[in-house]
Amino acid sequence: MKNQEIDLSQNLTIHNSNVNKEEEIRYFENIGEILKREKINEIDILEIPIEIKAGEIIGLIGEYNINNEENEKCLHLEVIADDNLKRYVENITEEENVPQNLKWARIIDVESKDKISIFENLEVMYDNNIKEDIQINDMYKELFDLVDKDNNGKLEPYEIKQAVINKDIKEVSSKYIVKHSSEWDEKINMVDEIQKIIKKIDNNRFENKEEYIKILEIEKKRIKNLSLFEKCKEIEGFPQSDEVFHINAIGLVKAFKKCKITKEMLIAMGCIQASNDQALLDALNKYCEQYEINTCLRVAHFLAQAAHESGGFTKFEEGIYYQKIAARDQSEYRVYEKELEKLYPKDEDANRNNIYFPNNQKYAVQPELFNLVYANENGNGDVNSGDGYTFRGRGVIQITGRDNYKNYTLMHNSKNPNDIKDFENDETHRDEIKTNMEYAVESACWYWTTQGKTREYRNINTLADLGTTQDVLYAVSLSINGWYIKTSSEYLELSQNQKNIYNYLNSTFNIWMRESEGHSDRTIKFNTIKNYLGL
Numbered sequence: 199m200k201n202q203e204i205d206l207s208q209n210l211t212i213h214n215s216n217v218n219k220e221e222e223i224r225y226f227e228n229i230g231e232i233l234k235r236e237k238i239n240e241i242d243i244l245e246i247p248i249e250i251k252a253g254e255i256i257g258l259i260g261e262y263n264i265n266n267e268e269n270e271k272c273l274h275l276e277v278i279a280d281d282n283l284k285r286y287v288e289n290i291t292e293e294e295n296v297p298q299n300l301k302w303a304r305i306i307d308v309e310s311k312d313k314i315s316i317f318e319n320l321e322v323m324y325d326n327n328i329k330e331d332i333q334i335n336d337m338y339k340e341l342f343d344l345v346d347k348d349n350n351g352k353l354e355p356y357e358i359k360q361a362v363i364n365k366d367i368k369e370v371s372s373k374y375i376v377k378h379s380s381e382w383d384e385k386i387n388m389v390d391e392i393q394k395i396i397k398k399i400d401n402n403r404f405e406n407k408e409e410y411i412k413i414l415e416i417e418k419k420r421i422k423n424l425s426l427f428e429k430c431k432e433i434e435g436f437p438q439s440d441e442v443f444h445i446n447a448i449g450l451v452k453a454f455k456k457c458k459i460t461k462e463m464l465i466a467m468g469c470i471q472a473s474n475d476q477a478l479l480d481a482l483n484k485y486c487e488q489y490e491i492n493t494c495l496r497v498a499h500f501l502a503q504a505a506h507e508s509g510g511f512t513k514f515e516e517g518i519y520y521q522k523i524a525a526r527d528q529s530e531y532r533v534y535e536k537e538l539e540k541l542y543p544k545d546e547d548a549n550r551n552n553i554y555f556p557n558n559q560k561y562a563v564q565p566e567l568f569n570l571v572y573a574n575e576n577g578n579g580d581v582n583s584g585d586g587y588t589f590r591g592r593g594v595i596q597i598t599g600r601d602n603y604k605n606y607t608l609m610h611n612s613k614n615p616n617d618i619k620d621f622e623n624d625e626t627h628r629d630e631i632k633t634n635m636e637y638a639v640e641s642a643c644w645y646w647t648t649q650g651k652t653r654e655y656r657n658i659n660t661l662a663d664l665g666t667t668q669d670v671l672y673a674v675s676l677s678i679n680g681w682y683i684k685t686s687s688e689y690l691e692l693s694q695n696q697k698n699i700y701n702y703l704n705s706t707f708n709i710w711m712r713e714s715e716g717h718s719d720r721t722i723k724f725n726t727i728k729n730y731l732g733l
Contacts, residue, residue, distance in 0.1 A: 241429045277445040278380065280437040300375070302493075302663040303449065306338075307377045341370055369665040372449035383440035384425040389418045457494035457731070459483050463501060464511065466730040467723045472511035481639035488613060489643035490659060494731045499662035499671075502724035503678045504642055506716055508594045515632040516591030516598070520562045577601030592631040593641035595678060603628065606644045610637075650677045666733050668721075675720045 284307065287300050345353055345361040361367045381388045393414045401407050427440045459482045464473040472478055482501075486492060491500045505511060556563065565587030572578050572586030576599020579585045591598045597606060604622040611618050619627045619637075631637045650656040658677050664670045 240423045241426065243429065243433070275447045276382075277447050277450055278437065278442040279445065280439070280442055283375070283443045301660065303373050303375045303445075305375045305443070307443075338374075341367065341374075344370060366665070366667050368448075369667065372446040373663075373665070374449075375443050375445050377441060377443045380427065380440045380442055380444070381421060382424055382426040384422045384428065385440065389414050389421060393418070456487075456492055457497040459486060459497060459501070463497075463727060463730060464505075466726050467501065467505050467510075468726070469505055469510040469512075472505075475511070475635070477635040478511055478639070481635045484636070485640040485643045488640075489647045491643060491646060493663075494733060495666070496659050496662045498666075498724060498727045498731055498733055499658070499674050500643075500646060501727055502720055503646075503674065504594045505723050506720045507596065507642075507678065511594065514593055514596075514638045516596050518564045518568070518590070520567065572599065575599060577604065588628075592628070593638045593645075595642035595645050597631070597641050597645055602645070602649070605648070606641050609644050609648070610640060666724075666728050671721060671724055672717070675717055679715050 283300075284305065287305065342353065344364070344367045345357050347357055347360065393411060396404060396407060396411060396414070399407065404410070427437070430436045431438060459479060461473045461479060464470075464479075486497060486500065491497060508514060565584065568590050569584055569586035570581050572589070573581040573583070576589070577585075578589060578600050585600050589598060589600045589603050590596075597603065600622065607619060607621045610621070619630075621627050621631060621637075621641075631641050647657045647659060650658045650661065655661045655673070655677065658674060661670060661674050661677060664673075
C-alpha cells in the first residue's frame with residue numbers, strides 16, 4: 199500500500215468496525231506510545247498486549263527506504279497461520295455462517311526443495327550460465343501458464359521480472375495461501391540462500407556482484423534482528439514452527455470487503471434509467487447480501503451479466519414477438535425445424551410452417567412457438583402441455599422452465615418464511631417475477647448461486663471469485679447464457695479464435711460451450727464496473 203496517509207486529527211475510522219470511538223482512540227494512543235520508543239529494525243514485545251478486534255486498523259503507514267532510494271509511504275503487513283488453518287477450513291459446513299470460509303483461496307501445503315520459494319531451482323534465476331529451464335512446483339500450474347508469456351513451456355528470467363508487475367498475475371497469486379518457512383526465522387533465511395547462490399557465480403558473469411552481496415549482508419542482519427519465531431515463541435497462540443501458512447493480505451482484505459450497490463455503479467455501466475429506480479437498488483442490496491453476492495468482485499460480475507440480460511435493468515420478461523428469420527437466428531429457436539419434422543410429415547412442409555409462421559402475419563404465433571421450442575426440457579411437458587409458454591423467461595436473469603420455477607419457489611420460501619409463494623402453480627405469483635422488483639432480482643440471485651453449468655461451479659460466485667481476467671469473464675458469461683456445441687459440424691463453423699476460446703474454457707473450467715450471446719456487451723459492462731470499483 200503506497201502513497202496513503204492516516205490523518206489522526208480526522209475521524210480515525212476508515213472502515214466498518216465493531217469498535218466504538220473511545221476504544222479506537224485508546225488504540226491509537228497505545229500505538230503512539232510504541233512509536234515514541236523509536237526502536238527500529240527490532241522486535242518489540244509489549245508487556246501488556248493490545249487486543250485487536252475484527253475490523254480494527256492493525257498497522258500505520260510509514261517510511262520505506264532501501265538502497266538510498268526516495269522514501270515511499272508503505273505498509274508492510276503479513277498474515278500467517280499455523281496448521282489450525284487447514285483444520286478450520288476442513289471442518290466448516292456449507293450451512294455454517296462464519297466470517298470467512300476461505301473458499302476464495304487456494305491452499306497449498308507442498309514443500310519446495312529450498313523451503314523458501316516456489317522455484318525448484320532458484321539458482322537459475324541468478325546464474326545465466328546455467329542452461330536449464332526454471333522449474334516450478336506443479337501446484338502452481340495456473341501461475342506458470344500466466345508467467346510463460348511465449349507459451350514454450352519454459353520460464354525465462356525476463357518472464358519472471360515481467361510477472362512481478364503483471365496485474366493478472368498479482369490477482370491470481372493473491373488467492374494463494376502457501377505453507378513455507380518464514381523469512382523471519384534466522385534458521386532459514388531467504389537472503390542467505392540467495393547470497394550462497396551468488397557467491398558461486400564468477401564475477402564476470404554477475405555485474406556488481408560484490409556490491410550486491412554487501413546489500414544482502416545488510417538485509418540479512420536486519421532479518422536476523424526481526425526474527426519473530428525465536429523471540430515470540432513464548433507468546434500464547436503464536437505458531438511454534440516457522441513453517442506457517444502465508445495469507446496474502448490483499449486477497450484477504452478483498453474477501454472480507456462488502457460491496458454496497460449504488461446508483462453510481464449502474465450509471466458507470468450505462469444503466470441511466472435504472473439508476474434512478476430506488477426499488478431496484480434496494481432489492482439488489484437486499485438479495486445480493488442474502489445470496490452472498492457480497493464482495494466487490496462478485497458484485498461486479500453479477501451486475502455486468504444482469505445488466506446485459508435485462509437491457510440495463512429495464513426488461514424483466516422474455517420477448518414473445520419473433521419474425522420467422524429472427525427466430526431462426528436465435529439459438530434456442532434453431533431446433534424448431536427439427537421439432538416440426540417430428541410432428542408433421544415432410545410432405546406437409548407448407549402446412550406445418552403456416553401453423554407457426556403464417557404467411558399473412560409478421561410474427562410467429564404464440565403461445566404455439568414457445569410451447570414447441572421449450573417442450574420436454576427443464577421439467578416442461580410436451581408441445582401440448584402449454585409449459586413452454588407458461589414457464590417462459592421472467593426476471594432480471596430470465597429463469598425458464600417448470601423445474602426452475604419450482605426450485606426458485608423452494609429456495610425463496612426457505613429464505614423468506616413470512617412471504618410464502620408458489621411461482622410454479624400460481625399464475626399471479628409467477629407474473630410477479632416480472633412485475634415486482636423484489637422477485638425479479640431475487641430470482642436472478644437464485645439462478646446465479648444454483649444454476650452454473652458445471653458441478654464444480656454450480657454457484658457462479660465461485661467463478662467470480664477467481665478474478666477479473668478475460669478467461670474468468672468468458673466462463674461466467676457462459677454460465678449465464680452459453681451455447682452448447684452438439685455436433686462436429688457446428689464446431690467447424692467457429693472461427694479459429696472462437697475455437698481457441700472454446701478449447702481453453704473446456705480444459706480449464708469444463709464448460710463445454712462456445713462464446714456466450716452478447717459477449718462484447720457483457721465485457722464492456724464488466725470492464726466499466728471493474729474500473730469503477732478499482733478491481
